[in-house]
Amino acid sequence: MHKSQLMDAQSEMLMPISDPVPGKAKTAGKRRARSWSSWLPYLFIAPWLIGFLAFTVGPLLYSLYMSFFDWPLMGGERFVGLQNYQRVLFQDDDFWEALGVTARFALLYVPTHLAASLGLALLLNRRCLGEGLFRTIFYLPSMLSGVALVSIWSWIYSREYGLLNYALALLGLPAVDWLGSPDWAMSAVVIASLWSLGGTMLVFLAGLKGISVELYEAAEMSGVSKLKQFTHITLPLLSPVILFNLVTTLIAAFQQLTMALLLTGGGPMKSTYMLAMYIYDTAFKYFDMGYAAAMSWLMFALILLLSASVMRFSSLWVFYENEVKSEAPADRSAT
Amino acid sequence: MISLAARSRRLAFYSLMLLLVLAFAAPLYWTLLTALKAKSELYAWPPIWWPAEPRWGNFVEAWTAQPFAVFLSNSLWVALLSTIGQIFSSSLVAYGFARFDFKGRNALFMIVLGSMMIPWDVSMIPLYMEFNALGWINTLKPLIVPSFFAAPFFIFLLRQFISSIPRELDEAARMDGANAWQIYWRIHLPLMAPALVLVGTFQFLGSWNDYLGPLIFLNDQSLYTLALGLAQFKGLHSNNVTAIAAMTVLLCLPPLLLFFLAQRHIMDGATSAAVKG
Amino acid sequence: AESQLLRFATWDGSESLLIQQRIAAAFEARHPGVKVQMEAYGGGYNQKLSAAFGAKNPPDVMYMWNFPQYQRVLEPLDDYLARDARIDRSDFVPGLFRFATVGDADGKTQRIYGVPAGFTAQVIYYNKDMFDHAGLAYPQEGWSWDDLRRMAIQLRKPATKAFGFGLDVNPDPYDFQSYLWSAGGRMLGPDGVSVQGHLNGAPSKAMFAMLLALLQQDVAATLGLGDGRNQRQMFTSDKVAMLLDGAAFRVELAQDGKRYGVVGLPSFQGRPAQSVVSVSALAMARESKQKALAWDFIQFFSSAEAVRLRSNDLPVLLSVAAQQGLQDDPLVRPFYAMVESMKETPAHLLNPRWMRAQDVVRDAIQEVFLSKQGDSGAILDRAAIKAERKLR
């Protein structure tokens, strides 16, 4: 399959289609075509490539460079080699603590977020009256800027005057100190973050819309229950989208900043103090840029590792419609 | 006509939807409520669901407190241009990654994914320096131009979507004499419509609500975007809740409207009936 | 004349920003060809400023409070002050310049890096309506925490969820220093390195215990979390009768037409109360290309004319305050009194690395007040050790 794709690519061209022309012109055209076509894919990805080189690589390398310095931002950097990394890994309890909190958050957030947004997408995928309105409303919280969301949530979570405790009281349940108790704060942040699942939900929805109705019809005819249709048709065919959402949600979980920063400020008692916030504080509160850069790079490596392993195992469960896995082991090198 | 079971199923479905609507609309409703309240009503207990006398004037007051009209036009420029840029550049790149096999493709794609994970904090200052060197600081360029160079998130998203467009369509177009560009432009772009609506929505909202970018790259107030204007309006010391709520409501109206108009393009079966089998 | 652009960064928004724009306009009127570019960074002030400094593209003049942190990139102003006859340091509220004064790297020479533009001390605001409703007399200067506690108990109304006093359990540790100082404690020793024996000294612990008791006995509302974050609104909407706050709150209350009074901080165990003072000052970037003009602006900003315009701030100039009769205004007098009460030095002026340790203190404060069942003494002991480590 690898080879055939390669050939496909090679024969794609960006030249106007000429009429059949006599031999000589043809060969010339052919040569031009071949050199063109080997460049062609790069032309398509050029926007990213250029942008990446222009706006990402430089700053990235610079931050790597910074991570080898004691860099107090306000002047006077000093080369310290690997000291920053050593300090992060071996001397900084706060880093590990924040990492633990982040992991806890990710563990709570990623599955619930994915499940909830998939669930909503499934509901929205039904033809029904006012579906556009439903879509819009479910997406609403995602449209609010972080600041607005946070003030809303502090109102909802307020121990004394909060809506949530009001509701609990109506149900005869005791009030919960959502943001004031280290036991609840994490759940509070997770729940609040969940409210903005609109984006993920829409991605799922668009994915669902791409699954041919006929497959469900066929399954329906075979008497396959809705649940089995979901597990055996929807999930596999949605798997590329699930993978996308999984990876991006994972990344988002690790980079989570706004909600916790604004809602709890990392507290109470650091129960929601996550890695991204620690890096943020180190950079913009303590002005310790070198150290922040080192932590950033470690976090980057960590996320990369996680995502890479997710991607790696994805071949076991992700089904790509257009990529048939060939039995030949020799061909397995290509995706 | 409709059986009892079907009817009760439908009833259950709509009740569930209604419940969810309540849950999801609550935030904005509360914001609206806050915007209409008098300050003394903010902490009324038990909660009130509609202010005794709604103060629509709060909106006018909030709007005129700052040159929000200027901010609005800046925001629109930034959001619209970057949305256009993002839609085209990302789909182009995604198409490149999805439909070609070329040397280093997998490695490059891993880099695309990887660059999604770069923590923003530390590359911000070097980026600032770079834009400064380009003379872009205190212009809208840093907020617009990078979107013309495809964001990893969207590349990844679109690539996943392209992977479900039947290759037979590419082949048919090739037979019809379309070159790679035309296949992208005439076949893939329209077929990606649902996903492009997402890209557009996300990018528009991202630009619209972006606070950090404008904060860092803009100095002059006449260039501020709404989100920055709002944050700055909030200030460090004052906490004018009603005005902020009013501005928040105003701020999310344009994206709301746009989204409502765009979402109908997230329709089903974009590629069904394309091929048999 | 060629037009000159002066960049001026401020963290203010709303009305204060408008006032500053008016000052800038007045300055421009006086300096033809000069345009003052107001850069209002709002809540992102620190981040924006650090990025701008980091990229060596800072504004010429900026609001500043944490001088030790920014010291290296700021222009020392001693010479300007010395040379400029327009500025009379003795007219400034005493003690304010101390906040803009930082020791050099060698630790010997002390230099001034900013000219004060605003200040506040902490006082107790009380809600006259709530007091009247409860039939209570208003607090008087020279009162004590016991008085406060008694009043609070009487003001407490569980039905409407109204409290007599609100305690910020998630405070800026800087502000929290008022409590500790009033008890004879502090966060950081005068040597700038020892936290142990101070944060967890007996006076500090006593203060913590007293405050914790207020919460535990449901006398004080827990502020600083949830919508307690908007503590001022809670005061305005009659949920909290007494609130510790700075001068800016006056402006909001005046706008809302709220009936309120202010009184100095209560004394603890017979000691005179002490408040921290927060000072904002104008500073000049060391990298500025137009230092003369920048200085002119700074000077103008602190001139009587500008100070009068800045009606949202307490006047930094005694002469202006006197002119406006503020020293006699019962709603202002306590601020000046509390400024004078300050004997201690805020921790951040003692050690430029304090910000790191400060977060440890913040966590400790939260832990004491939120864990509630925990042994506050032990918490403070642990925090002191950790904070000290951060300072090294």
Added chain:
Amino acid sequence: MANLSLRGLRKSYGTVDVLKGIDLEIADREFVCFLGPSGCGKSTLLRCIAGLEAMQSGELMIGGLRMNEVPPAERDLAMVFQNYALYPHMTVRKNLSFGLSLRRFSKAEIDSRIIEAARMLQLEALLERKPKQLSGGQRQRVAIGRAIVRNPRVFLFDEPLSNLDAALRENTRAELARLHKALQATMIYVTHDQVEAMTLADKVVVLNQGRIAQVGRPLELYHSPADLFVAGFIGTPRMNFLPAQALATLQALLQGLLPLELHGAAQTLGIRPEHIRLLAAEDSAAHIQARVHGVERLGAQSMVHLSAGPDQNLTVCVDGGQLVRSGDAVGLQFDLEHVHVFGADGRALPRRLSPAVQRALAQ
């Protein structure tokens, strides 16, 4: 019991009326073929029966029970979709077993059914492939397989053999016939292949533009088409039509065919290509004269295209061995017992059936 009964079934897509009132009875265990031009509504009718498409009005009964509101899954039908609708992510084996594994069949039972279906459809070697790795005909066979492993009360086949080669088609056709006998299920079968319809069906339903044109046993349609449409549609090559008035000789022919009172009504004569004999030009037995303008040789037979006058084209089917050339002038002799007569409204006029035809129909 799986008899179906459709009453007044209507269906439209937006403004496009597709089914315009279908009334049809299908007996239990009957094998019914739907025939009709492309786009006439066959698939739609099937989908309505399956319950995949809601009808605008009308009633559908299966086994005497109203089915309109019953979801497809509960109707106990299996369907082969015209465009297969294979599960792209499942192997052929999974595609086949998917519907079974959910009904808690034992592993052994499932396997044996799959093996049986795979054998019958010659899919044994392909069981582990995914649909993308199959040829068009192979995919179609998987689609058939998926239906037959299910063993339902009613089968719905939508052009199930269209992509198979002749040999395989013949085979599969035979297997389906065998299956029909063995399973005792009702089968509804859409096809464009008349041989299929003729050989398989107990009853053929001819549809035209959303209406039923005729229902009858296969030979009935062949020998007594109800109208011009059915006459022209059934039989390949198609029936030749001649205006009754055009040629005096034809007028004379009517004598033996129709009751006298109907002679005036006769508008069109129809005669199938296989019922015309080619004679030498001017042979006195010839009914009309014509000139050959084309010959298609199919091996066993040849199709001779002739013209008998302006706009009077005919096709005649002759033995493959017979020698005809383009340009030849020939005489045509009509097999009188196979001449059809149609009125002005296009409906067939009642003609006398010869004993041979009567016998054929009686069989």
Added chain:
Amino acid sequence: MANLSLRGLRKSYGTVDVLKGIDLEIADREFVCFLGPSGCGKSTLLRCIAGLEAMQSGELMIGGLRMNEVPPAERDLAMVFQNYALYPHMTVRKNLSFGLSLRRFSKAEIDSRIIEAARMLQLEALLERKPKQLSGGQRQRVAIGRAIVRNPRVFLFDEPLSNLDAALRENTRAELARLHKALQATMIYVTHDQVEAMTLADKVVVLNQGRIAQVGRPLELYHSPADLFVAGFIGTPRMNFLPAQALATLQALLQGLLPLELHGAAQTLGIRPEHIRLLAAEDSAAHIQARVHGVERLGAQSMVHLSAGPDQNLTVCVDGGQLVRSGDAVGLQFDLEHVHVFGADGRALPRRLSPAVQRALAQ
């Protein structure tokens, strides 16, 4: 000039060898049909010619130029895909015009071509619909239309008529034949319908498991199949095969057919259903005796299934009017000039062709 020449073309998917060395010459303006069982590689071969599939080895020349590296767009071919591959987001009109507008045809030219194609395929009323709103046959017609509006040097049709009804198919077939004449393009046509192959093709290529089994003019394949596979594959119902040794009478028959020296090699006799006559049982002209075990009535003809011994099943094609019943005992008379003889390796032994057959082949 659009003659094609394929040399040693090989193609495999992973470990599946699909084309195992194809050598084929197609002349300019020739109409070539590919026939072969499902899955034998017809579509793959077409895709290789189109350039959509890279071949593992071999060479493809069009008009004398090597095409292996030339992209599809430049080969000047049009293709009808077996699975249509319609652009789902375009209306029928846009689907048809897409290829033309890419080549910058004038608006008027595009319109006139579309109108012409729509007329020919009876798509006029559907031009503004999207593929989703079409029936299966209508989609297929759009796919055909998309190719023919293009007017290329070479057409590739992959089972283009499989979903059309008989009448429409006949029509379209005729139009394609006309088109072929008018456009003077080379046409390559995959079909399972032998009538199509026979009527349309100048040359038929029979494929079997990735190899070419025989190439020849249609009647050549019918009358002189090269081997058992082709003999069995061409002609419906399929040829009857009898072991040459099984019946003494058959041995005797060989006399007239084969040179003496080959008699020993003869392993299998083949005789088509249409070349057997049904006689009364024990009629002395009968070559063998058999018993009817099934009759399929198709109208004009009936298929009689007989058994002449254990595992000796035959099919005979008789006139539709002839009266036969299951269980009848009959005699079978073989038309000797149509008996085929095959050796042990399955290849046909050179038989003497009767003058009639020779004439037919010469035409």
